[in-house]
Amino acid sequence: xxxQLEAILRTATNAIRNSAAAPDLEALRVKYLGKKGELTAIxxxxxxxxxxxxxxxxxxxxxxxASLESALEEQAAVLAQKALEARLALETVDVTIPGKAVxxxxxxxxxxxxxxxxxIFIDMGFEVxxxxxVELSEYNFTKLNTPDDHPAREWSDTFYLDNDSKTLxxxxxxxxxxxxxxxxxxxxxxxxxxxxxxxxxxDATHSPMFHQVxxxxxxxxxxxxxxxxxxxxxxxxxxxxxxxxxFRPHHFPFTEPSCEVDVQCHKCGGKGxxxxxxxxxxxxxxxxxxxxxxxxxxxxxxxxYSGYAFGFGLERLAMARYKIxxxxxxxxxxxxxxxQF
Ligand code: DAH
Numbered sequence: 001x002x003x004q005l006e007a008i009l010r011t012a013t014n015a016i017r018n019s020a021a022a023p024d025l026e027a028l029r030v031k032y033l034g035k036k037g038e039l040t041a042i043x044x045x046x047x048x049x050x051x052x053x054x055x056x057x058x059x060x061x062x063x064x065x066a067s068l069e070s071a072l073e074e075q076a077a078v079l080a081q082k083a084l085e086a087r088l089a090l091e092t093v094d095v096t097i098p099g100k101a102v103x104x105x106x107x108x109x110x111x112x113x114x115x116x117x118x119x120i121f122i123d124m125g126f127e128v129x130x131x132x133x134v135e136l137s138e139y140n141f142t143k144l145n146t147p148d149d150h151p152a153r154e155w156s157d158t159f160y161l162d163n164d165s166k167t168l169x170x171x172x173x174x175x176x177x178x179x180x181x182x183x184x185x186x187x188x189x190x191x192x193x194x195x196x197x198x199x200x201x202x203d204a205t206h207s208p209m210f211h212q213v214x215x216x217x218x219x220x221x222x223x224x225x226x227x228x229x230x231x232x233x234x235x236x237x238x239x240x241x242x243x244x245x246x247f248r249p250h251h252f253p254f255t256e257p258s259c260e261v262d263v264q265c266h267k268c269g270g271k272g273x274x275x276x277x278x279x280x281x282x283x284x285x286x287x288x289x290x291x292x293x294x295x296x297x298x299x300x301x302x303x304x305y306s307g308y309a310f311g312f313g314l315e316r317l318a319m320a321r322y323k324i325x326x327x328x329x330x331x332x333x334x335x336x337x338x339x340q341f
Contacts, residue, residue, distance in 0.1 A: 001049065001057050004042055008032060009064045016071045022079055029072055039065060109341040110211065110330055113318035114193055117213060120237045124230070126215070127190045129183075131176045133197070137166055139175035144254040145293045159197050159208075169197035173214035174254060177290070177309055180216055181298045186305050187219035193314065204326045211314035216290070218300070218307030224257070224289055227308035231261060231287060239263055239320065244270070246281055255288025255309055266320060275325070282320065285312045 012032045019025050032038050043061055046054055107115070118128055141153055151157070152171065159169040176192035184190070193213040200206040217226065228247060235245055244264040252258040263284045265276035272278040287310035292302035315330055322341065324330065329337050 001042065001045065001053075002060065005039075005057070005060050005064050008038055008042070009067060012038075012068050013071050016068070016075050019075060020079070022076065025072060025075055025079065032068055033065060039068075106341070108330075108333075108338065109322050109324070110314060110318040112341060113321045114211075114213070114314060116321075117238065117312075117314075117317065118191065118193070120234055121191045121215070124233075125189055127184075127188075129176065129180055129190050129192045131173075131179050131192060131194065133170055133195050134161065135168060135170035135175050137168055139178050140168060140170050140172070143178045143294070143297050144174055145291050145297070146253040150253065157199050159199060170194075171198050172196050172311065173212040174309070174311060176214045177216045177254070177294070178298060181218070181300065186300055186307075188307075189217050189219075191215045202328065204328065207315075207327055207331060209331075210327075213312045213314055213317075215310040215312075216307065217309075218290060218295070218305050220305060222306045222308060224308070227287060227289065227310070230308075231285070231310060235261075235263055235284065238317065239266060245284075250286065250288075252286055252288055254291050254294050256291045258286070258288030261285050261287055261310075263320070266323075282316075284316070284320075285310050287311070 012028065015028050016025065019028060030037060034040070039061065046057060049057055122128065137153070141150065146152060153165070155165075158171055161167040161169070173192055173194050173196060176190075176194070180188055180190050180192065191213055192215075193211065195209055196212050197209050200208050202208070217230070232245055235243055243266075246262040246264075247259045248262060250258045250260040261284050262281035264270045265273060265280055265282055267273050267275040268280065270280040272280045276282050287308065290307040290309050295302040295305060295307070315327055318324065318330065319327065
């Protein structure tokens with residue numbers, strides 16, 4: 001029996017020391033120390049021993065049990081430590097590795113230009129107002145003194161939303177002049193940016209949807225000198241101080257007199273180049289003194305109040321500001337293009 005106990009101690013201790021995982025240890029415990037285990041099997045033979053041998057073997061068996069139990073405990077601790085080390089190695093964070101940069105988006109260049117533009121007008125005491133893109137013909141044309149047979153009303157140019165030409169996608173932001181007067185009365189100083197729609201084919205300078213910024217000032221004693229002074233000041237801010245302007249007579253139904261304002265070409269300084277199509281000047285906006293019929297149509301006495309209005313093309317403004325040569329780049333939203341701003 002002594003040899004048997006010694007053999008168990010030897011093989012079991014070996015097996016325990018060599019076990020590589022917690023479940024293996026448990027299997028060994030059952031194999032040697034369990035109810036049907038090898039040590040128990042030996043103890044069952046104690047009855048066959050002499051009275052003299054029995055306590056000796058009993059003592060030895062207890063020592064083997066205690067020794068195996070502590071071997072199991074030690075090995076459990078060793079395995080736990082190894083598992084911890086493995087997990088720590090796996091979860092190590094190398095704080096010296098450069099981080100992944102988060103790519104933040106930013107505003108579209110046209111809206112950057114619009115924000116700068118708004119800032120200039122806000123500084124001069126203008127309100128910024130918003131209005132509908134789906135508009136009534138009455139506001140888009142009639143109240144703006146546009147005759148029924150005016151070519152701008154043609155179905156070939158305008159997106160109408162019904163068969164009797166009553167509603168449409170606004171072709172200009174000018175109806176906001178009427179809406180602003182109706183909403184706020186006079187005196188008024190406002191700009192109103194937004195989308196406008198025309199049946200144009202897409203090319204380098206045209207798009208069926210584009211943006212305008214309307215402006216309107218009405219007060220007592222407003223003259224063409226105010227219009228010129230204000231627009232000149234704004235253009236110096238946008239295009240740089242010293243930029244030359246040219247006020248050229250033109251016709252718009254809702255202003256009288258009307259003009260188009262040209263800015264000296266930023267590319268060639270007025271000599272003539274492909275950007276200005278050899279003209280030396282680039283058209284920047286339409287403007288004029290609010291027509292007395294528009295004022296009286298809104299219930300304002302043209303003998304008491306006068307005003308001026310203007311309409312900038314926002315894409316053109318952004319294109320000049322950032323030297324963009326093709327309108328399509330503004331709408332295509334190609335990341336490689338947008339990232340440059
Ligand atoms: N609405 C005109 C257009 O789309 C631009 C314009 C011209 C606006 C003269 C004005 C103005 O306010 O006074 O061509």
